Amino acid sequence: MHILGIWDGHESGAALIEDNRIIYAASEERFTRRKMEIKFPFNSIKAALDYAKLKPDDIEHVAYTTTELTKTLERIMPYSKEYYYRFRRRKMLKPHFENARHNLKYAMTSIGIAPGSGAVSSYIISRNLRHAGLKNFKLHIVEHHVAHAATAAFTSGFRTSLVVTVDGLGDGKSGSISTLRNGKLERHSSLSVRNSIGIFYEQVTNILGMRELEDEGKIMAMADYSYPFEFEENKLKGFFEFSRTGIKAKYGPLKQFSMLQRISWQTPREQFAYMAQQVLEKVLKEFVQNAIEEHRIGDVAFAGGTFSNVKANMIIRNLDSLKHWYVFPHMGDGGMALGGALYTNYLMNGVSDYKFNAYLGDEYTEADTETELRKESGFEVQHESERDAASHAAELINGGNYLFWCRGRMEYGPRALGNRSILAPSGDDKVKDKLNLYVKKREWFQPFAPSMLEEDCGRLLKYDSKGAPRYMTMAYETIEDKADLLKAVVHVDGTARPQAVGDENPAYKDLIGHVKKLSGYGVVLNTSFNIHGEPIVMSPRDAIKTMKATNTRYMFINGLFVENKEGI
Ligand SMILES: [Fe+2]
Incomplete structure (x- = not known):
């Protein structure tokens, strides 16, 4: 049986479950080459079918999520979605009516699923699916936070867990608390959009002149450049109140935006970022702590875009009552495609436990790669076995070079995890600066992150046994005397966002193992392979x-070593 999951919003994409196994998942941006693509995922649907060697007709079930009024209106008027995408990503100048649109957006946020919005959404989705060639399929609607919860709960490996979702908004909610017990997922409470901590952080990002839904990580990084101060002195401290059952925002989204604007006007940027990060950390910590106490479950699985904040995740991890943690790697709305499919399979077949890794996208052969390289001149190309490539790449990294490392199946989610990565020495500032200058062009305050052998995590980080950071979703304090070794991958506050590499990626593990033979430590700088x-x-x-x-x-790519002799 096949269940196709699709998502047609921010970070659209498709996922495929075949006979209770996740066999494919990818985001549409990788095909259209537009970051955070919002268009209907025609390309990822086709890629999923091609990967599984299926015809469109073979798909019996399709799951999609989110039928709130605003999303339904976007489906009716795709040009409005495109307009917002282009505006938000700074592809166009601010039009005169933007303030009115902005206010309307926040005024409408509290409207969730309206009568008829599901039927209209399903009509438009079905029409698009028929364009993609699907004919005899049954369409399933999954609620937004149920889909987030399914990604966290069913891929965590926990048999019993607390499942926490927090984001900006989706289907009239901004968060939820559920439990997974004996394979049964049950929701206990949810957060309304009015009380959204995700919208709060999104508004701060916007006010600081950055792109909401995309640059929130920059706010988190910038915050550490502020002089620290106590929560009592935080001008945003009264924006949220806590109770046993949830979070309460002082203002609705519209009023909150103007209050934040007012405070930011009189506050240095990094200090304002610090205030917002401090509020976020406090709110999430209390929220999770209360939920753990109430349900008496210490193993917690997280999803929703707000859990991309690795510093807040670290504060949560340090709770004594939290025993083990797991954050789904595509925690934002990009995970909706898989979430919808997972929940549908749970309802139909009772499946709630998957063997999961993030390597779920397309892969290419050596022959495919050679064909492309033949079209080029100026490159020297050599065949290299996987073992030779690992030791060769390690020598180059150890010799003070950065390189492209591309092989195997593409990762699902925002992080490159050793199959579409740029690698460099972890302790070389000069190589890091060169990499930033020529390739990555990141903001000066944004840190790079390391990949390290799981066995070395305890030698480099203040590590614990609460969970392995397989997907770069958690910050850790680094060990002080390793500062030199981690110079290029540590943030100004001494934390890092590591990937712990184990047996899920043998080729990558082998490469880092060779780095260890040369330098004594299995650690490299790993950043995503993109401009x-x-x-x-x-x-x-x-x-x-x-x-x-x-x-x-x-560049090491699919069994080939490519050298550009004229390259930097
Ligand atoms: Fe979401």
Whole structure:
């Protein structure tokens, strides 16, 4: 049996479950090459079918999520969605009516699923699916936070867990608390949009001149450049109140925005970011702590875009009452495609426990890659076995170089986890600066992150046994005397956002193992393989284009070593 999951909002995409196994998942941006793509996921649907060698007709069930009024209106008027996408991503100047649109957006946020919005959404989704060639399918609607909860609960490996979702909004809610017990997922409470901590953080991002739904990580990074101060002195401290059952915002989203604007006007940027981050951490910590106490479950699975905040995640991890944690890697709305499919399979077949890793996208052969490389000149190409590539790449990294490392199936989610990565030494500031100058062009205050062998995490980080950070979703304090070794991958506050590499990616583990043989520690700088502002590369064509555009010297790709002798 096949269940296709689709998502047609921010970070659209598709996922496929075949006979109770997740066999494919990818985001549409990788195909259209528009970061955070919002268009209907025609390309990812086709890629999922091609991967599984299926015809559109073979799909019996399709799941989609989110039928709130605003989302339904976007489906009726896709140009409004495109307009917002282009405006938000700074592809167009601010039009005169933007303030009115902005106010209308926040005024409408509290309207969730309206009568008829599900039927209208389903009509439009079905029409698009028929364009994609699907004919005899049954369409399933999954509520937004149920889909988030399903991604966290069913891929965590926990048999019993507390399941917490928090985001800006979806289907009239901004968060939920559920439990998974003996394979049964049950929701206990939810947060309304009026009390959304996700919208709060989104508004702060907007007010600081950055792109909401995209640059929230920059606010988190910038916050650490502020002089620290106590919560009592925080001008935003009264914006949220806590109770046993949830979070209460002092203002509705519209009023909150103007109050935040007023305070930010008189506050240095990094201090304002610090205030917002401090409020977020406090709200999430209390919210999770209360939920753990109420349900008496210490193993907690998280999803929803707000849990991309690795510093807040670290504060939560440090709760004594939290025994084990798991954050779903595509925690934002990009995870909706898989979430819808997972929940539908849970309802139909009772499946609530999947063997999961994030390597769920397309892969390419050596022959595909050679064909693309033959179209180019100026590159030297050599065949290299996987073992040789690992030791060769390690030597180059240890020698003070950065390189592109592209192989196997593409990762699902925002992080490159060793299959579409740029790798560099973890302790070399100069290489980091060169990488930033020519390729990544990140803001000066944004740190890079490390990948490290799981066995070395305890030697480099203040590590614990509460969970392995497989997907770079958690910050850790680093060990002080390793500062030099981690110079290029540690944030100004001494924390890092590591990937712990185990047996889920043997080729990557082998590479880092060779780095360890040369330097004594299994750690490298790992950043996503893309040019600033573009999605992560998917195909050999994308990789070659990136190599040329950045004039990069070394690339390991699908069994080939490519050198651009003229490269930097
Ligand atoms: Fe969401």
